Amino acid sequence: MRIGIVGATGAVGQETIQVLKDRRFPVTELHLFASERSAGKTTETAFGPVTIEAFSVEATRAMDIVFLAVSGDFAKEFAHAISSPGGAIVIDNSSAFRYDDAVPLVVPEINGRRALGQTLIANPNCTTAILLMALAPLHAEVGVKRAIVSTYQAASGAGAEGMTELAAGAREFLAGQPVTASKFAHPLAFNLIPHIDSFQDNGYTREEMKVLWETRKIMEAPEVLLSCTAVRVPTMRAHAEAVTIETLRPITPAAARAVLAEAAGVQVVDDPAAKLYPMPLTASTKYDVEVGRIRESLVFGDTGLDFFVCGDQLLKGAALNTVQIAEILI
Amino acid sequence: MRIGIVGATGAVGQETIQVLKDRRFPVTELHLFASERSAGKTTETAFGPVTIEAFSVEATRAMDIVFLAVSGDFAKEFAHAISSPGGAIVIDNSSAFRYDDAVPLVVPEINGRRALGQTLIANPNCTTAILLMALAPLHAEVGVKRAIVSTYQAASGAGAEGMTELAAGAREFLAGQPVTASKFAHPLAFNLIPHIDSFQDNGYTREEMKVLWETRKIMEAPEVLLSCTAVRVPTMRAHAEAVTIETLRPITPAAARAVLAEAAGVQVVDDPAAKLYPMPLTASTKYDVEVGRIRESLVFGDTGLDFFVCGDQLLKGAALNTVQIAEILI
Known part of the structure; x- marks a missing residue:
């Protein structure tokens, strides 16, 4: 298949190339698209x-599938033009x-069937996708009332x-120098920033609201209540989340472990005695x-866990x- | 007053000396006690x-007040012997x-009167003390049902x-070397460790249970429900906590801000538009x-916030x- 990646020089674009290779996706042509600045350069x-x-x-x-690893503004401007009849299937990583x-919003293990026959598919926010790998199987089992x-x-x-x-900030901090910040609202090294994306009128950030909105859409559960506090921490590429849920029906930790052990894409790592x-x-x-x-x-x-x-935020x-969405479509 | 600090070379012992000075505590004699290894050394x-x-x-x-900044085992062995009639008042930082x-467990702004007339007073877990500065005023206002x-x-x-x-771990990580760990269960630099203190039979760590037990004792509210996930993060000396509460009576964010603005020892820093x-x-x-x-x-x-x-964990x-407990007693 002819595969195009737009935003190929970014972190997500780079990971997408590697994942296509690692999963032996049937790539016949790989086209990498980026800004004019990068065009013409050859990359390994x-x-x-x-x-x-x-x-x-x-x-x-002219591609079969195009991955958009770019901003929401870029996607809004071009996604329909790329995916309209006669064009490519677009899988958009933006909001x-x-x-x-x-437009279906898809986590293949949860609602992959929603991608079938579609030419424009949205990929969820990273925090939501990671959360739902655990939340959706539990919701299917006992119903999530509050999270x-x-x-x-x-x-x-x-x-x-x-x-x-x-x-760079960690190096500055360790050298006793002031830590500079431009990508983040404040220096991140050895700090925590409870501010990701823009603030909404209700006091929540858009990042926090995305987790609610996207959870409801993907789980097809508009009745689920969810409140999120999103904090940037000084780690490199894996998001973690502490989750408390109230369920509709009782569930024991052992039963939850059994449900999650069966869930595709989930690894139960829960052996405190072995520091796991x-x-x-x-x-x-x-x-x-x-x-x-899990407790x-x-x-x-x-009725709570x-x-x-x-x-991995990039995976x-x-x-x-x-x-994985692309794999459903071929 | 004759002040003794046991564990004077540790991080908390060092901060205690500085705080006594900064708050102009009436110290007439300062005696620093530490292990045999440190004894005899002169410290600035x-x-x-x-x-x-x-x-x-x-x-x-022979002291008037002794601060114990040592392990729980040490405190258990010696605190009563130091504070028995004719001895010193002991303020113990251990569990x-x-x-x-x-033994009263005291956060002066919340239940300082419990320290009056006592010769052995316990200082709460750091996470609890920091949490209760916000939680206790809100509990007094509208009642906390769940946290x-x-x-x-x-x-x-x-x-x-x-x-x-x-x-040291951050330096190792940045140099591309393996990160070593001895104080923590795993390398902490650029990582998160959801394991502080020992695991209990119910799957919670002792650190997590301390927050429940101590909240109930300090707020004198055995009916409060509280569930905690305690995570070590790669920051130096300030603990943060994301808190969701269900209250007995309704409260608006604006009303909560007003309550907290009046609370001693609390600074409301809540202006997202200014990135505060x-x-x-x-x-x-x-x-x-x-x-x-606050939202x-x-x-x-x-009925929730x-x-x-x-x-600051050390302060x-x-x-x-x-x-502050000592200040109540003089």
Whole structure:
């Protein structure tokens, strides 16, 4: 298949190339599109050297599948033009179409069938995708009434430049110098920033609201209540989330572990005695989302659970999920 | 007053000396006690050079007030011997006596009167003390029914060696070397560890249970439900906590801000438009606990709030609170 990646030089674009290779996606042609600045440069990829092309609607329409690893504004401007009849299938990693009723929002393990026959498919927010790997199987089992989510989000959520800024900031901090910040609202090294995306009138950030909106859409559960606090933390590329849920029907931690052990894309890492629980150290560069610290909630009793999830932000939070969507379509 | 500090060379011991000086505590004699290894060495302090003494019950009994900045095992063995009739008042920073009905557990702004007339007083866990600066005033106003707490705990919770290990680990990580760990269960630099203190049979760590047990004791509210996930994060000395509460009576975010603005020891930092919210960067070395991101909970409606707190672990979480207890007694 002719595959196009728009935003190929970014962190997600780069991971997408690698995931296509690792999963032996049937790529017959790989076209990498980026800004005029990068066009003409040749880059080494898992598929061999590829010369980067300047983006055009015409060139991308000639592909079979186009991955958009670009901003929401860019996606809004071009996604329909690329995917209209006679064009390519577009899988968009931005938030541009996630809340558009006409566009499916897909996590393959949960609602993959929604992608079938579609020419424009939205990939969820990284925090939502990672959360739902654990939440959706539990919802299917006992029904989730309320979820309280506190996130520990890595620098990669702000792209390759986010990771670079964190490393540079850590060096500055350790050298006793002031830490500079441009990708983040404040210095991130050795700090926490409870501010991701823009603030809404209700006091929540858009990042926090995305988790609610997208959870409801993907799980097809508009009745679920969810409150999120999204915090940027000084880790590189794996998001973690502390989750408390109230369920409609009782469930024991052992039963929850059994449900999650059967769930595709989930690895139950829950053996405290052996110091095994989800962590960025172990979840980074891993396809599966780690779930552990599963225990009965002390506030909701036997209709409640507390647990901790950790997943690679660039993989299940982005590139892996988009490639899995593409796999459904071929 | 004759003041003794046992564990004077540790991070909390060092902060206690500085806080006594900064708050102009009436120190007439300052005696620093530490292990045999440190005894005889002279250390520079805010009160001038002091020669460290080897600990003995007899020497500490001769003080007016003794701060114990040592392990729970040490406190259990010696606290009663130091504070028995004719001895000194002991303020213990360990967990040894926190759950002893005969020993008050005190955050001065909340239940300072419990310290009056006592000769042995326990200082709460750092996470609890920082949480309660916000939770207790809200509980007094509208009653807290349920609280869900996710923590972001700094390396200083493991003492000076914890901070040293984090800095060393960050250097190793940035140099592309394996990160070593001895104070923490796993490498902390650029990682998150959802494991603080030992695991209990119910799947919660002792650190997580402390927040429940101590909240109930300090607020004198055995009916409060609280579930905590305690996570060590790669920050130096300020703990943060994402908190969701369900209240007995309705409260608006504006009303909560007004309550907290009046609360002693609290600084409301809650102006998202100006990028002002609680962060380790701003809360470190500050006496007041920062509270912000105050908004109506999306899971509990008008009887619920979400908020974020951040406070210096070595100050309100330890040294400052113990000195404030001493201030009540003089």
